[in-house]
Structure formats: C-alpha cells, structure tokens
Amino acid sequence: MKLLIIEDDKSLAATLNRRFTKHGFNCFETHQADEVLHSCLQLKPTHILLDMKLIDESSLNLIKPIRAALPKVRLVLLTGFASITTAVEAMRLGADDYLAKPADTKMILKSLTGINSNNEAHEIETDTMSTERLEWEHIQQVLNCNEGNVSATARQLGMHRRTLQRKLQKKPVSK
Template structure:
C-alpha cells in the first residue's frame, strides 16, 4: 500500500462482515485495520491513527456509543460512521451528538460506507416519507429512546416503561420493525 492511503479502522464483532468490508476497502486503496471489541479498537486507534472508522452500534458486550467518545479522544479528527442492524432515531441522534459523521443501517456495501464517510454536509433535498411509521415501529423507537436514557440498563428501562424485565429483553432481541 502507498503511504498516502487513507487509514480506516473497522470496529465490528461480525467476523464475516469485517472480512468482506476489509477486502472491499482495500480494493479501494484504503489501509485497513480491524478490531472486534472496544478495547482492541482503542488500542488499534492509538497505533493506526485512522482518519476514518466504521463502528458497530451493538458489539457483543458493549455499545458503540460508549466507545465513540474514547475513539475520538484518541483520534479527534477521525470521521466515524456508525453501522447498525438495530437502528433507531434515539441512537442515531446520540451517535451524531457524540461525534459520528453519519449513521447507516445494515446491510450496507462498501460504496455506501465510503459515501457516508466522505459526506461533509447535510442534504436539504433529502426525501421525507409520506407515510408515518407503524405503531410497532413507534414502540421500537420509544423503547430505544428510554433504553438510551437509562444508559442501556435493562432493569431501569423496564421499570420506566412499566413492563417486566424479561418482556423487555424479548422485545430487544427481535429485529427492529420496518417502517
């Protein structure tokens, strides 16, 4: 690789996703490093000093939202895109507040990730949906917002929502409801 290649850090606990994205980004002339958890990600950030990073929102034992501020403390100019299969408005807003430059819902391809990393301005022409979200989607969004307000604490969130902790855990294990 050339010395001038941009450095990308991929932080995700899905080995296959990492492998596919790493190869695709290397084909696009990026210098890629991969981390599978928060500690490894922060160590690699110290060593690698990436200009770009993708960060999975939901790693196996930790939230990408907790890693994001630490990552940006180590490499303040790093452009971070949050990737997730568990999207919600609450986590998207928090990710941007914490310093992410973009937030993408999986599945994504390398071109979408690159476009999100390179995008520097908002789009006032962005399409606004004609139909409101379903009741199930609104419920999912509300649960995510309350969960975020309680720093991911399932018991505190269940109490705040007036539901049993196990019921909440079952709801959280399901994939997000489509719009």
C-alpha cells in the same frame, strides 16, 4: 487512507476489509470493545467504521474516547438496530454519520469519503443536523433499504404505518 473496521462479526469485517481495500483504503480490523482505543492510538486511522453492538456491549460509549484520541477521524457508526434515538445520540456524541445495516458499499464509501459513487465530490455537512432533519434522513434511509415498502419500514422503525405515512407526506426539514 487508513480504515479501522470495528466489527464483532469477523466474516462481515473481512468482507468490508476486502471491499474497501479495493477502494484504496489500507484496512485494519478490531473485534472487541476493549481493543478499540489501543488500536486507534497504535494505527492512527483516518476513517473508522464502528459497529454499534460489539458482542453484548453498545459501542456508543466508545465514540467520545475515540473522538478525544483522534479528533479529525471520520467516524461512521453502522448498526443493525437502527432507531432515531440512537442516531441522535451517536451524532451528539461525535459520530460523523449513522448508517443502518444493510448498507451497501457505495453508501458506506460515500459516508466515509464524501464522494458519490460517480466520483463527484459533495460537501460534507459540518453543521449538526436538527433532530427533525436527522429523523427525516433516517426514515428515508430505512425506506430505501425496504425498497419503498411503507409497512416493512414502519415495523423496522417501531411506529404505526399511518404515523409513518403522515411523516412521509411532510416536506423534508432543512438542517
């Protein structure tokens, strides 16, 4: 399995490289947006971790060209600037998953491979999720990163705490 890590933070890229090498990936790094397509065509990775912000550019505009060059690649977008709007846009453009930083190794590995940390295979959804379901999943992920702190989660999502509490009281939307 070849993993291309597209991340402008070289120390984070090196850390991800070490972590995923231990999990059986042959890892490569690219740090600039203008190198991405060349690296994809040259290396032909099976998996890609794409940072949403490369220096001062959004990497959302790289998803379609990557998908055109490598239609079967498993593409996961990582971002420190998570929002429901960008999550929906990334999935619409062809990303397979969208993870907010900080995402731990187990979460990224699960997203890349479709295997839980206890090595049980799970089904990777092939259908596109509804916007409501994507929003629910994103809220749960941010809430988990904030260790259940509703106020911190509301601030990170840019919504009022009471609005978030109402959304959390609803049952998850099916696909």
